[in-house]
Amino acid sequence: MTASGITCIATEGLTKRFPRVTALEDLTVTAGAGVTGLVGANGAGKSTLIKILLGLLPATSGRARVLDMDAATQGAEIRRVVGYMPEHDCLPPDVSATEFVVHMAQMSGLPRTAARERAADTLRHVGLDEERYRPIGGYSTGMRQKVKLAQALVHDPRLVFLDEPTNGLDPRGRDEMLALIRRIGGEFGISVLVTSHLLGELERVCDHVVVIDAGRLLRSSSIGEFTQATQAIAVEVEDGLQSLADRLTGVGEAVAVQGRTLTVQVPAEADPGRAYDAVRDAVCDLNLNLVRLEQRRGHIEDVFKEPAA
């Protein structure tokens, strides 16, 4: 059981060996409702995990359950209630987004009229308006990603797996996609497992993050725990940054100076108020002019600098 009370995904000792490479190694992890980020470098095993969870690929050993169904034996049932946006593009160039998404809705069992209505709603939600009547072959990468997302949502799933949905997008397209993912998890009430090798972007939309490296679990925790574990205070003063650093070090604070900014690290179990007081007292005593004082959130990237939890 997860903190949300619902277990969407649970694996136990999951291992997948290909002839030349072990893609997943003894992976035990759970994910609850909401948006879960699956982070790892290229080749870490993210797509392999998704394919096993969908019942599309057999595991070498271990178990995987999705919405309390066994991925090894109930793949078809899982795919009925789980949407899948694959990493690679396999869209037909000669049909329009509307035709394609209606077709996918009918494939999932909706009658023609309902399929047309659902497809129109879903394409509108993902932000494809008039262009949805044009052939997909002329679409930009961002539009193609939206079509892939729409087909994953059209059968009204309880959970969606989004494999690298921001791949190939420019910064604006990425922001739009991340906002959509947040809406899917929030407003639409559909749980999401989203993968990315870009660590920073997932912390903007996820409730929970699972980090894997070479098929092994590196860390699994809520976004709050990630950021709390690495919280810090950034300080800038007009002059005298080094004397401030020396003073704070003298009273036991962990400080680092980078350019014009001094960072005070606050350990997870410590009271950040005490560190703020120390900065205030030191700035006063040294008679410095404070330019900036702000809490700096930790970043998921930091997990790679820490030992596994």
Ligand SMILES: Nc1ncnc2c1ncn2[C@@H]1O[C@H](COP(=O)(O)OP(=O)(O)OP(=O)(O)O)[C@@H](O)[C@H]1O
């Ligand atoms: N069908 C396959 N046959 C052999 N090796 C495979 C197969 N599928 C994946 N692999 C290997 O398993 C490892 C994990 O691949 P996977 O695609 O799951 O990683 P990933 O984290 O999704 O990375 P990427 O984002 O680059 O796809 C890689 O070394 C990959 O080459």
